Amino acid sequence: MDNNIKNKVVVITGASSGLGEETARHLAERGAKLVLGARREDKLQEVVNEIIAKGGTALFRLTDVTDKAQVQALVDAAVVTYGKIDVLINNAGIMPIAPMSEVRTEEWDSMIDVNIKGLLYGIAAALPLFQKQESGHFINLGSVAGIKVFSPGGTVYSGTKYAVRAITEGLRHEVGRSIRTTTIEPGAVDSELKLSTNHKESSAGVNEFYEMAIPAASVARAIAFAIEQPADVDINEIVLRPTAQDF
Numbered sequence: 431m432d433n434n435i436k437n438k439v440v441v442i443t444g445a446s447s448g449l450g451e452e453t454a455r456h457l458a459e460r461g462a463k464l465v466l467g468a469r470r471e472d473k474l475q476e477v478v479n480e481i482i483a484k485g486g487t488a489l490f491r492l493t494d495v496t497d498k499a500q501v502q503a504l505v506d507a508a509v510v511t512y513g514k515i516d517v518l519i520n521n522a523g524i525m526p527i528a529p530m531s532e533v534r535t536e537e538w539d540s541m542i543d544v545n546i547k548g549l550l551y552g553i554a555a556a557l558p559l560f561q562k563q564e565s566g567h568f569i570n571l572g573s574v575a576g577i578k579v580f581s582p583g584g585t586v587y588s589g590t591k592y593a594v595r596a597i598t599e600g601l602r603h604e605v606g607r608s609i610r611t612t613t614i615e616p617g618a619v620d621s622e623l624k625l626s627t628n629h630k631e632s633s634a635g636v637n638e639f640y641e642m643a644i645p646a647a648s649v650a651r652a653i654a655f656a657i658e659q660p661a662d663v664d665i666n667e668i669v670l671r672p673t674a675q676d677f
């Protein structure tokens with residue numbers, strides 16, 4: 431099975447549910463060695479057990495991406511255990527939706543801390559290793575909300591996802607000669623993301639919008655596509671949404 435995924439060491443943040451969890455399974459089936467991070471130990475243990483039971487290779491480290499040292503420890507665990515890191519998937523994210531006029535500054539802070547700063551901590555941890563290896567692949571989870579502002583309600587979330595695109599493109603321009611960078615920009619995908627909204631009216635709207643959501647496996651396939659390309663091909667952006675979605 432020479433698929434350019436087999437034996438790659440792939441670190442995934444936010445691997446305890448949704449896109450991260452499904453991507454871990456999908457890549458493990460294709461022979462990747464997985465290093466999974468998130469805050470929920472029981473969920474991570476379950477995913478790792480399932481992968482190992484099917485003959486795959488995986489471990490997890492409890493990781494809060496808002497803590498720089500924990501993100502570094504996750505990346506270090508990959509190198510200590512498997513000797514290298516080929517791909518970092520900066521996937522952890524939250525989406526508490528509410529109108530700006532609600533002035534939910536704590537939620538704004540959290541979105542910036544997880545969706546932007548958490549991703550930057552991932553880049554900080556892996557970039558020196560990628561540069562030393564003269565190879566590596568950053569896969570960052572943006573969103574269609576990083577292409578078009580999702581308002582009212584998702585303005586700050588959109589801001590964080592515009593930032594993901596900008597950071598990934600700037601990174602590509604700077605280190606792109608040997609290091610690959612991909613922004614994955616999904617529309618509505620079935621996961622726990624919608625549960626991070628607790629503003630009552632917004633939550634109803636989000637739940638209705640997510641009725642058209644496509645399975646997380648659709649994103650896992652897109653991520654695998656980016657990874658399996660030959661080393662001289664860098665898939666920089668993939669936008670995918672439900673066929674029924676207009677936003």
Ligand SMILES: NC(=O)c1ccc[n+]([C@@H]2O[C@H](COP(=O)([O-])OP(=O)(O)OC[C@H]3O[C@@H](n4cnc5c(N)ncnc54)[C@H](OP(=O)(O)O)[C@@H]3O)[C@@H](O)[C@H]2O)c1
Binds near residue numbers: 619
């Ligand atoms: N679903 C969609 O429609 C959609 C569309 C576009 C983009 N995205 C993006 O896709 C990514 C994954 O989202 P999802 O849909 O799979 O949502 P999800 O099911 O809610 O998964 C989010 C993951 O992030 C983790 N996480 C949250 N805060 C964290 C923190 N502080 N430290 C470490 N991990 C943290 C969660 O794990 P713990 O709670 O265990 O820490 C969980 O594993 C996000 O970046 C999201 O913005 C999703």
